[in-house]
Amino acid sequence: MTATEVAADVLAPLAIDLPAVERGAVLPRGFVAGASTCGIKQSGRPDLAIVATSGGPASVAGVFTTNTFAAAPVRLSQRNLGTTHAGVARAVVSTSGSANAATGAAGDADQQRIGEAVAGALGFAGQPEHVLHLSTGIIGTRLPVDRVVAGIATLASQLSSTDDALLAAAEALRTTDSRTKVSTTSITLSSGDIIVSGIAKGVGMIHPRMATMLSVILTDAAVEPATLHAILRGAAARTWNQLSVDGDTSTNDTVFLVASGASGVQVPRETESDARDMHSFAKAVEAVARDLARQQAADGEGASTLITCQVSGAIDDAEARAIARVVASSSLVKAAIHGRDPNWGRIVGAAGNARLADAALLEAAGIDAVSATQRAGRAATVAPDRLRVSIAGHLVFDGRNSGPIGFDRSAARAAMEASEVVIRLDLGLGDGIGEAFGCDLTEQYVIENSEYTT
Amino acid sequence: MTATEVAADVLAPLAIDLPAVERGAVLPRGFVAGASTCGIKQSGRPDLAIVATSGGPASVAGVFTTNTFAAAPVRLSQRNLGTTHAGVARAVVSTSGSANAATGAAGDADQQRIGEAVAGALGFAGQPEHVLHLSTGIIGTRLPVDRVVAGIATLASQLSSTDDALLAAAEALRTTDSRTKVSTTSITLSSGDIIVSGIAKGVGMIHPRMATMLSVILTDAAVEPATLHAILRGAAARTWNQLSVDGDTSTNDTVFLVASGASGVQVPRETESDARDMHSFAKAVEAVARDLARQQAADGEGASTLITCQVSGAIDDAEARAIARVVASSSLVKAAIHGRDPNWGRIVGAAGNARLADAALLEAAGIDAVSATQRAGRAATVAPDRLRVSIAGHLVFDGRNSGPIGFDRSAARAAMEASEVVIRLDLGLGDGIGEAFGCDLTEQYVIENSEYTT
Numbered sequence: 001m002t003a004t005e006v007a008a009d010v011l012a013p014l015a016i017d018l019p020a021v022e023r024g025a026v027l028p029r030g031f032v033a034g035a036s037t038c039g040i041k042q043s044g045r046p047d048l049a050i051v052a053t054s055g056g057p058a059s060v061a062g063v064f065t066t067n068t069f070a071a072a073p074v075r076l077s078q079r080n081l082g083t084t085h086a087g088v089a090r091a092v093v094s095t096s097g098s099a100n101a102a103t104g105a106a107g108d109a110d111q112q113r114i115g116e117a118v119a120g121a122l123g124f125a126g127q128p129e130h131v132l133h134l135s136t137g138i139i140g141t142r143l144p145v146d147r148v149v150a151g152i153a154t155l156a157s158q159l160s161s162t163d164d165a166l167l168a169a170a171e172a173l174r175t176t177d178s179r180t181k182v183s184t185t186s187i188t189l190s191s192g193d194i195i196v197s198g199i200a201k202g203v204g205m206i207h208p209r210m211a212t213m214l215s216v217i218l219t220d221a222a223v224e225p226a227t228l229h230a231i232l233r234g235a236a237a238r239t240w241n242q243l244s245v246d247g248d249t250s251t252n253d254t255v256f257l258v259a260s261g262a263s264g265v266q267v268p269r270e271t272e273s274d275a276r277d278m279h280s281f282a283k284a285v286e287a288v289a290r291d292l293a294r295q296q297a298a299d300g301e302g303a304s305t306l307i308t309c310q311v312s313g314a315i316d317d318a319e320a321r322a323i324a325r326v327v328a329s330s331s332l333v334k335a336a337i338h339g340r341d342p343n344w345g346r347i348v349g350a351a352g353n354a355r356l357a358d359a360a361l362l363e364a365a366g367i368d369a370v371s372a373t374q375r376a377g378r379a380a381t382v383a384p385d386r387l388r389v390s391i392a393g394h395l396v397f398d399g400r401n402s403g404p405i406g407f408d409r410s411a412a413r414a415a416m417e418a419s420e421v422v423i424r425l426d427l428g429l430g431d432g433i434g435e436a437f438g439c440d441l442t443e444q445y446v447i448e449n450s451e452y453t454t
Numbered sequence: 455m456t457a458t459e460v461a462a463d464v465l466a467p468l469a470i471d472l473p474a475v476e477r478g479a480v481l482p483r484g485f486v487a488g489a490s491t492c493g494i495k496q497s498g499r500p501d502l503a504i505v506a507t508s509g510g511p512a513s514v515a516g517v518f519t520t521n522t523f524a525a526a527p528v529r530l531s532q533r534n535l536g537t538t539h540a541g542v543a544r545a546v547v548s549t550s551g552s553a554n555a556a557t558g559a560a561g562d563a564d565q566q567r568i569g570e571a572v573a574g575a576l577g578f579a580g581q582p583e584h585v586l587h588l589s590t591g592i593i594g595t596r597l598p599v600d601r602v603v604a605g606i607a608t609l610a611s612q613l614s615s616t617d618d619a620l621l622a623a624a625e626a627l628r629t630t631d632s633r634t635k636v637s638t639t640s641i642t643l644s645s646g647d648i649i650v651s652g653i654a655k656g657v658g659m660i661h662p663r664m665a666t667m668l669s670v671i672l673t674d675a676a677v678e679p680a681t682l683h684a685i686l687r688g689a690a691a692r693t694w695n696q697l698s699v700d701g702d703t704s705t706n707d708t709v710f711l712v713a714s715g716a717s718g719v720q721v722p723r724e725t726e727s728d729a730r731d732m733h734s735f736a737k738a739v740e741a742v743a744r745d746l747a748r749q750q751a752a753d754g755e756g757a758s759t760l761i762t763c764q765v766s767g768a769i770d771d772a773e774a775r776a777i778a779r780v781v782a783s784s785s786l787v788k789a790a791i792h793g794r795d796p797n798w799g800r801i802v803g804a805a806g807n808a809r810l811a812d813a814a815l816l817e818a819a820g821i822d823a824v825s826a827t828q829r830a831g832r833a834a835t836v837a838p839d840r841l842r843v844s845i846a847g848h849l850v851f852d853g854r855n856s857g858p859i860g861f862d863r864s865a866a867r868a869a870m871e872a873s874e875v876v877i878r879l880d881l882g883l884g885d886g887i888g889e890a891f892g893c894d895l896t897e898q899y900v901i902e903n904s905e906y907t908t
Contacts (some may be wrong), residue, residue, distance in 0.1 A: 068836045069806035102802055102838065103855040139799030140851075140858035251803055275844070331785075331901055339904030344594030348556055349705055352523035355812070358831045377812045377831035382522045384556065397594075402558040405592040443897040449786055449791030450895070 008246050010426040014310040019185050025341040026166035026184040028195040028220035030260025034170035038151025040097030046172035048151045049094040057088035058260045061229035063236045071101035072111040073133035080129040086229035093118045094258035096175050101139045101251040104179035110145040110255045117149040121156030134214045134254055163447035171201035177201050178297050183291040187284045192265040194221040197286040200292040215255045222261030227269050232257040235286040237365040239293040242436040244329040297437035302445030306420040307438040313342035313427040318365050319380045320434030326354040327440035337421050338440035342412040344389050344396040354380040386428035392416045460611035464842045464880040468764040473639050474742040479621035480638040484714025492517050492605025494551030502605045502628035503548040511542035512714045515683035519707035521630050525555035526565040527587035534583040540683035546772040547572045549587035550629050552885035554591045555705040564599040571603040587864040588606035590655035624653035629654050637745040641738045643731040648675040650738040654746040669709045676715030686711040689740040691819040693747040696890040697712045698783040734831030756899030760874040761791050761892040767881040772819050773834045774888030780808040782892035791875050792894035796866040798843050798850040808834040840882035846870045875877045
């Protein structure tokens with residue numbers, strides 16, 4: 001779609017150029033998985049999951065929370081992957097019910113023991129650095145590490161290569177999530193078919209008792225770690241970094257992308273002659289990431305409506321994303337969507353406050369380092385006399401026509417009675433597009449978060 | 455108070471070195487004021503206010519919203535004051551009920567007519583640039599400018615130099631504010647006594663139907679415009695820019711500081727030999743600004759509790775303020791305070807997300823331009839193993855003692871049953887202090903903002 005075509009129709013959703021996904025658990029070749037109850041959660045629900053490779057080390061890349069109080073599992077995973085946050089691994093272990101955050105040196109030692117237990121149980125004792133860690137739950141409590149280690153020993157013998165085993169792992173990631181989050185796609189590269197499957201839980205700190213957004217994306221493609229990391233950073237910049245439930249960022253947020261190579265299908269580096277396969281693979285990863293992010297937004301605490309804000313006509317994609325993010329994050333916009341109020345004044349007001357991300361995020365989104373430093377934190381460019389806004393397919397503001405316009409308010413309200421409301425902005429300035437995901441702000445959010453919980 | 459003394463007691467509120475204020479309307483010498491009902495608001499409540507000088511042009515400085523969609527009154531005030539946002543003026547006119555925002559060229563012409571009407575009615579026709587403008591209310595509606603102009607003609611003949619006239623102006627600023635916001639202080643400089651009085655309404659976009667935070671601070675001291683502007687920027691950086699109700703910034707936010715000089719008491723420039731008077735005056739302005747900001751936070755939409763977050767032991771004041779702001783703005787912290795939950799995990803998590811303000815705000819807070827550019831948007835420095843946190847006088851986290859500590863949860867909850875809850879953080883790193891103001895997040899906030907309002 002060209003910018004002109006996009007600008008021609010601010011009423012329609014943006015066409016996002018990504019492969020189709022399905023919401024199913026499909027375990028790619030080269031992996032085994034499983035889950036069990038080891039006794040972290042008082043509820044007795046599953047709280048331990050392992051996803052491991054069945055054929056030796058796999059390529060892996062990670063992206064992590066930027067919170068200064070990064071939890072013990074985050075810091076250990078970062079240390080295992082090294083400064084590039086990419087490398088090889090043989091297993092991902094997840095505990096839920098305790099975040100192992102703000103637990104000091106004792107918490108670090110607990111997490112180290114868990115890594116050694118996984119490596120020992122899976123037959124690569126002496127290489128605990130090949131274990132990556134996820135954890136989610138209460139901040140400031142120690143993990144019951146003896147029970148976790150015992151659970152690992154049992155679970156390691158029960159891992160399976162079935163799709164149900166991946167679904168079980170996805171379920172064990174959950175804390176107060178109301179739905180299990182899975183997504184999968186299959187694409188054909190020049191040397192064969194590959195699968196990209198993801199599991200996820202939570203979003204931001206929407207579930208403070210059981211904090212954290214976690215995701216693991218698996219593929220049977222053969223991809224170098226550095227390529228995986230570049231693809232993961234780009235996909236995260238367009239999906240999870242565009243997701244907001246309440247503006248808080250947990251101490252434990254983590255996404256891993258793991259490539260077993262078991263399909264025998266190589267994904268070449270971008271620098272190699274034919275980049276088509278690399279781009280196809282990147283789009284498959286992003287499609288799964290986007291679908292998981294949308295599931296997370298829709299399942300936001302207390303939420304009844306998924307809010308998708310799509311921006312076209314920006315100076316570039318980074319500006320479009322900044323504007324989409326601030327609109328989808330605005331408490332006032334979120335409350336208006338909850339009330340089915342086509343309140344364009346709040347949308348326009350929010351767009352006028354948009355600021356570009358920090359330099360690291362701009363670089364992850366493909367902006368060169370010098371330009372990223374110069375532009376970080378600056379106001380995004382919006383021209384009031386060129387802006388057009390639609391809500392749920394109804395044009396509500398046209399800056400090229402003096403701004404406020406008459407529209408059928410009852411029809412707009414009726415169109416907003418849906419599980420997803422799309423807010424479209426066209427800035428009329430350039431070719432940049434971007435989107436962001438959020439959810440409505442409800443009384444239930446306040447009730448759930450003001451209960452006495454600690 | 456030295457940093458050591460501050461660090462020694464994380465349980466006590468910070469001692470803020472500012473003169474005492476009273477919550478009364480006291481009109482300084484050299485001003486007249488008044489308010490009336492001209493027919494903007496359908497409720498028939500006062501919607502027009504004028505504060506004017508009684509003795510010719512006064513020094514004035516302004517700070518304004520950073521929203522790209524700045525309203526017509528903001529842009530006209532900025533044009534009248536020139537690029538320095540400081541100069542001279544003879545009147546401030548305020549309309550409430552319509553924001554005159556997103557109204558295009560027609561809205562600009564309306565605001566221009568209002569300025570000409572005020573200048574004509576007050577006897578300085580031909581100098582409409584000596585009128586400054588405030589407006590608040592619905593975004594996207596035109597002002598009923600004929601009625602406003604007629605109202606100005608009548609009101610101009612009724613302006614008075616009584617304190618009640620200032621109170622009436624403060625009341626006419628109100629839209630959905632539940633309380634009138636006034637604050638005053640009197641200080642003695644080397645050549646005599648002066649008064650600093652402020653009026654204000656709203657905060658951020660807490661009242662979206664009637665958007666905007668507005669304030670006018672008046673003094674009878676004689677001060678040059680450039681000095682006023684430096685003082686106002688510094689005070690705003692420590693008060694209004696540390697205030698958050700819901701994270702949105704309106705299209706109309708404006709603060710004016712007007713000095714009539716009618717006391718005959720000169721406030722010299724900082725560069726002159728004795729800077730004591732300038733510093734005393736700056737503290738008086740900040741005391742009034744801080745008190746108004748606290749009144750605004752306490753009156754936040756749906757709020758039942760004022761949240762004051764005070765940070766000591768930071769590397770510098772800019773870092774302390776960044777951390778205080780992110781804690782006081784966190785939806786999760788706000789909801790926890792509403793539920794009287796001493797949930798230190800949310801406070802620690804929020805502190806770990808703190809980022810410094812943008813370069814302009816850092817410069818306003820006294821950081822040199824080069825350093826401001828380098829540090830803008832960077833993460834604030836927090837060392838988990840040195841942080842200590844108290845809530846309502848109860849120590850709840852001590853990073854120097856492995857973090858989570860036992861505390862009397864019932865006593866902490868009981869102490870939180872107050873109209874103001876103080877969250878204290880000591881970072882143990884340096885001498886920097888700072889504070890921020892917010893309010894709890896309640897079901898009522900959501901209800902008020904999700905109603906069908908436009």
